[in-house]
Amino acid sequence: MAARVKEDMGVKAGGADKHALILDAALNLFRHYGFRRTSMEDIARAANVAKGTLYLYFKSKDELFEALARRLAELIEANLKAVAARDLDTEPKILALFDAKLGFLYRWVLSSPHAAELIDSKAQLSATIFESVDRDFRASIAKVLRDGIRRGELDAKSAGFSVESAAETLIAAAYGAESGAGSEANFQDRLARIVRLCLRGLKKSA
Amino acid sequence: MAARVKEDMGVKAGGADKHALILDAALNLFRHYGFRRTSMEDIARAANVAKGTLYLYFKSKDELFEALARRLAELIEANLKAVAARDLDTEPKILALFDAKLGFLYRWVLSSPHAAELIDSKAQLSATIFESVDRDFRASIAKVLRDGIRRGELDAKSAGFSVESAAETLIAAAYGAESGAGSEANFQDRLARIVRLCLRGLKKSA
Amino acid sequence: MAARVKEDMGVKAGGADKHALILDAALNLFRHYGFRRTSMEDIARAANVAKGTLYLYFKSKDELFEALARRLAELIEANLKAVAARDLDTEPKILALFDAKLGFLYRWVLSSPHAAELIDSKAQLSATIFESVDRDFRASIAKVLRDGIRRGELDAKSAGFSVESAAETLIAAAYGAESGAGSEANFQDRLARIVRLCLRGLKKSA
Amino acid sequence: MAARVKEDMGVKAGGADKHALILDAALNLFRHYGFRRTSMEDIARAANVAKGTLYLYFKSKDELFEALARRLAELIEANLKAVAARDLDTEPKILALFDAKLGFLYRWVLSSPHAAELIDSKAQLSATIFESVDRDFRASIAKVLRDGIRRGELDAKSAGFSVESAAETLIAAAYGAESGAGSEANFQDRLARIVRLCLRGLKKSA
């Protein structure tokens, strides 16, 4: 998996890039043992550096965590941009957007048995970091819905929703896909069903 | 609020019932400060007993937490039974069921700034404790859906869902109502919209 | 020496008095190794208690030090009271007062190779703690000088000093007795000579 | 003040003399923050060199400190020589000598809020370094006293002191001028009064 992290999280394989090396080691440990139960000692050992070295790259354990969150946010942002550019039908596009954000998050954070701690840990902090990503995401979803309405596929109004309200509701519902999903397959499955069900609820009634 | 806890959480007011007294104190502190930041010392002080006394009633901090979860589960179970007995239309009944479970959970746990930690703390554990509640809950929701189908209001099949799948999807979606709700009013609002949207998606298409 | 500490510093020998036990151990270590080089672990070991126990009696290492300073100040205060009550001639009384304060301090602090660090450590703090002792001390010295003047033994004015100024100068000079004294005997010797010389300087010139 | 340091402490202004450059930076930092709180990193930054460079000039932080002490001692020695050569009356000469040693020390070390730590730091070490200065100083003071006796101004014997003992006592007393002086003005004032008082004590009694 280390290899996959490097690919997926954008770290060059052979890199002498200690910064990324440390972040990789940390993410890995945080996922397995949670934030508190992972000591700086553990991270240093996993990254093959001395404890002091961690502090050359990150001022504190908290800042290390922050850097991790930031990197995650950047990658999600990039994912979202890529998906937004693709030409897809309404439902596939919504699903692709959710996968770019929620799916990615699931794979790297939510699937961890310590997801809650990781999210909670610095909730305030993460909120700030993910704020712009969230905004973009909401805008993208809303745009797809608007397109669907323009094409006559959807009709939020007759369902009693403004476009914004529909987007917010859909997003909230989708977040539920994670709760106790257990496996990524199950998560994807739930997500697809939630999206399908909600979009059907937004269809023009005959 | 202490008073309300006692009422709502089923603790007799004047109780020499230390067991419940301790649980009340603990829940209160856990909600405000989280699980780790609340020390046994804190709980003892809040419950007006000595630290050692806690260990007469609970083998460990973890078991205390477990007992808390168990009590919560029992109360939810009771709530669900009461709602299940009421005669309501499909959507109101679904909403009432969600309020009995999710709403209750929101008020006592999810609204805490440390909800994630509380849920995470002993995720494995809680899963076991809430298992039967979850099962009953799913069954209740499924029953309401089945009734709706029987009455011709809903048509899961044409929507591409089995009743069970529809129930599971609806429940998952509803869980999303909590994510970053911020206030109970907002939570209730989101919940209502998610339910409305999903049920509309299950309506017979003309 | 432990025994002497107990006697001189007012600790009951067989005492289950952990508070005093810890302070004794700490003073001993501070004198030998200085404040920073003495770890809480060291103190605990020397006092035959667990590290955590130290924190039952003192909130922090600094507060432990503060308590030590306070105890020292109290003992000096008591010494001064006792000496002030004695009926002695001018020079013997001055010497006795200096011994009650400086001598005591020398034996318990100044003779340490880490005296400077101990005094510096929390200079601000110590200053506050010793403030009232210092004030009383200055007053006592001034009183003896005034008595000497009244009896015609001394004549500060013709020497160009007010009583207060003479007292302050004498005290400052006496403090110099410590600088690099090396042993208590040498310290006492210097002190006696400084006092004798200064008092001679205050004598009525014929 | 940097300029004054350079002048007073004998460092050539434009010097590529890293050795002196580093010592200046170090003294400055030690005075402001103390020995322990000043890191090699700090010194390097202040001296505009890399951390490793410090170790090209000084084997360790302790040796750097030692070099500083040595330089101080040399400057004091020079000061003393200059004063010794001047033709002054007894009291002014004694005062000038004290200023050359104690005054200089006060300005560069004792006035620092971390004086105690600086003196303590390597007490043993400093003692050795200042030994010869101290010897010379004592000799100079003794010589002035002897001259005073020869001229009939002083009479140590009738005061009960040998010349050496009188010198030692006077010096010890003068060291007390520093204790809690607070400002250089106050220090000078105390010093003058101590010297005046002691010399009066050595005067021929009529």
Next chain:
DNA sequence: TATGAATGAGTATTCATTCAT
């Protein structure tokens, strides 16, 4: 039952020193 004094494992962070370049 009830107490609370005592325990001691566990951890983030700093900084003097080294050494490959």
Next chain:
DNA sequence: GATGAATGAATACTCATTCAT
């Protein structure tokens, strides 16, 4: 000579749990 990235030893403090009373 000069650099600065890397090292790792050292240390105060918290808190769940125990147990003698």
